[in-house]
Each structure stands twice: as C-alpha cells, then as structure tokens.
Amino acid sequence: MRRRRGALLSILAILALILHYSRTPSILQSTFDTTSGYGTHHGAGEPHKSLFLSEDQCAKAFLVLNKEIDNAVAQGPFKLRRIQDNTPGLVQGRIKNGKLYIISAFKDNALHRAPAVLHSLHRAIITSPEPLPDTIFALNINDEPRENTWSFAYSNDDFTPYTPWLMPHYSSWSWPILELGALDEVLARIDDVESETPWAKKIDKAVWRGTEVFNPDWSTRLRNKLVETANGKEWADIEASGRGRRNTIRGEEFCRYAYIVYAEGRSYSGRLPFHQACASVILTPPPTFLLHNTHLLRPIFSSVFQNMSPVPVAPPPESYPLNSSTTWPTSYPAHIANVVFVAPDWSDLEETITYLRSNPSIGRGIATRQRELMVGGGYLSEGAEACYWRSLIRAWSKMVRIEDESEWEEGMRWETFILLGELAYENI
DSSP: OHHHHHHHHHHHHHHHHHHHHHHOHHHHHHHHOTTTTHHHHSOTTOGGGOSOOOHHHHHHHSTTTTHHHHHHHHTOOEEEOOOOTTOTTEEEEEEETTEEEEEEEOOOTTTOHHHHHHHHHHHHHHTOSSOOOOEEEEEEOSSSOOTTSBBSOEEOSSSSOOOOOBOOOGGGTOBOSTTOBSHHHHHHHHHHHHHHOOGGGSEEEEEEEEOSSOOOTTOTTHHHHHHHHHTTOTTEEEEEOOTTOOOOOOGGGGGGEEEEEOOOOSSOOTTHHHHHTSSSEEEESOOSEEOTTGGGOOEEEGGGGGGOOSSOBOOOGGGOSTTGGGTOOOBOOTTTOOEEEOOTTSTTHHHHHHHHHHOHHHHHHHHHHHHIIIIITOTTSHHHHHHHHHHHHHHHHHHEEESOGGGOOOOEEHHHHHHHSSSOSTTO
16 A cells, blocks of 8 residues: 555656646756756755755755655554564664664674664764654665665565665765775765766776676566676676676776666665766666665666657656556656666667767766766765755654554663674673
8 A cells, every 4th residue: 555655656746747847848957957957056065065954954955855755754654563683684773862772783794784874874863953853763784675664775566575764875884895985985086087087088888797696586687688688799898796706896987987787686786876976877777676865867768769759758668677667657858867777678778878879969968967966966975865864763753653662672872882783791
C-alpha cells in the first residue's frame, strides 16, 4: 500500500510538471537546467559549504533535497519495535537533548559503514543551529534495505524489503579504500581533473570498472552482459576488476572519460555520487534502487533519441527493467536531461554512444548539467548532507510510534562508544 501511494505521488508530480512545462517552459528550464538554475540559487558566499544552516536556510539552499523524506512522511505513521541487538547490519540509538546515544550496534569490521554513518549523523546533530527533537531510531548499514529503518536505498520491486526512509550513503563521510577516501577529498581531486579536462579533451570512450560477482535480482548477469557487450569495442574501456586484476581506476580518473557506465550491483552501486561529480555522461539502465538523492536524475531515454521531443514524454515499455516505469515515467528533453538511460540489457549501448559522439553538443550539455547540479548546486556537499540528516530526524520523529518504550535503554554516548568500539567497559 505504501509503495502504491508513493508511486501515485510520483506520477502526480510528473503530470503536474508536464502541465507546468506546457504553460511556462522557461520556468521549468531554470529549475532543471543548471546552466541557468541551481548553480545561481546559492549566491555569493556559497552557503552550501556551511554545516550550520538553519532549517529555513537549508530549504532555500537546496530546493529539492528532501523529496524522499517528503515521500516517506506521506506514507504516514509507523511502529518501531526493539530488535535483537546482534541483528546483522542494525544500529539502534536515540537522540536526546542534542546528543547521540548508541543502544545497539552490529560490528562492521570490513567497510566501517556504521562508524562512517554515525560520524556523519553526529556532525549534523552537533552543528545544528536549532534544537532537534528527541527520538529513537534504527538504521541499517546493509546494501539491502530493512523495513522501518534508515537505509541507504529502497526499491519498488516485489522481492526486496521496503523502507521509504533513506539516509546519506556512508561514503559521504569516507570510503576507506585507496581509490576513494573522504568524499570532499575526492571532489577536490575531481575539480583538478575537470579544470584540465574540458569536454573536447576527454577520452572519447565509455568507462566502467567493477566486480561481475554482484548483480541485481532482476538481471543476475547484468554486469557480465555489460563486459560482453563492450568486449573488443573501440568505444569501450569496460573491464571487470578485482580478483587480483591491476586495472582499478581512482575515483577522479573516471572524469577523464566522456562517458561513464553505471551498473547496479546486488542493489545500488555506491559509485554513483562520485560519477555524478564528473562533467561526463552517465549511461545506465533505469535504476531500480534509489539513494536519498537519486531523484535528482533527469533522464533522457536512449529509446527516444531518434524522435527528440522539446517536452517530456513517456518512454516505451521495453525501456524499463521490472516495474521501474513508476519510478522513471518521463524522458526529459535533451536540453534539460542530466543522464542517459539505456536498454536494460545494454543492447543499445553502442548505438547510444555512437549517437552522442555524432551530436557532441547534446552529450556536453547532459554532462555539464549533471556536474553543475551536483557540485555547483552543492548537492554532494557536507552542508547538504547535514541539512538532509536534520530534516530526516525531524520528519522521522513526527512519524515514528515507539512500541513499549520500556525496552529501549538510554544507550551509550557516541563520544564514548567510538572510543571503545563496543557497548561495554569490560575490556578497558
């Protein structure tokens, strides 16, 4: 029921958008075409770099940041019950008097996801210029979402646990691998690459790296098919990585390519925000898993390239995997789009790249709008992250209904927990 309601809200929003476009196209273009829109909303001083924005300042700085939060609120109140402490991927905690407390925390020794998320959450709490409401929360650090938790992504498919409550990805704090690191550091390195690699100097190929082991349930060979499709093609630098291969690419080096392929893994792929910082064209099948800011994608579908329309149109049914047509019901005009959606089986990937090579102004515009929105508009900034966390806390506290509050202990202060690494003093 909640999924249908969310899908209905999305469809109504798109219908309103199309109606609005037909009446006032210049306003729509200024909203979604970042060459005349997002990049100018912040004005002098770039407030998106600040961690101390008020609720009102956040709303003005990031006009469409909270769409997923609004969708979650629209689905109504829900009950939260205390879950067994050793549940894989689960962290339970509370916010009280502007302090963060940890009630239970699954140990994540591989990717350090829990500490990264909690560091980010704690920073948003202590930098808030306004009091935040007290609340009890549960968050999930696994790739697959968990019902009634803050999760990294959700899907509208029929076989994935569902939650509408999305939190920022752990990589927004840091992804502790050599090729990446802290997000702001990666963004700074990308700035350097982009400053020396304008569109005309980018490598005129599509690039991808990743493991073929992880694939979504809707296409268990999605990444394998990608590698097979690109094998031996002059337009491709597409290879599987890992398993002792020495072909990894640092996050910023992807930006040297004109085209970057995004392929979902077991659910989402955490590479997407890094790719969105590039002034390169992202090529991907319509995503079936949405992160907290994936709604900022404005796709043009490859299936409509040959029949370019100056207004948004509905792509043909074969353009979609699963039931993602409810998530992505519209193909935007080329002068508004900031990403290209290709066929779910990659069958038109080569044709799409050929078209973009033959129409460089279209590709350059799509790539430029993406970077100007995500980087110029501040949607990958620490300020946006802090604003989102605080909006999430406020909305969650209004909707959550705690089952048996006596089962929820106060917890350990975050400052103590991060030193101990566990909820016990015995091993000191």
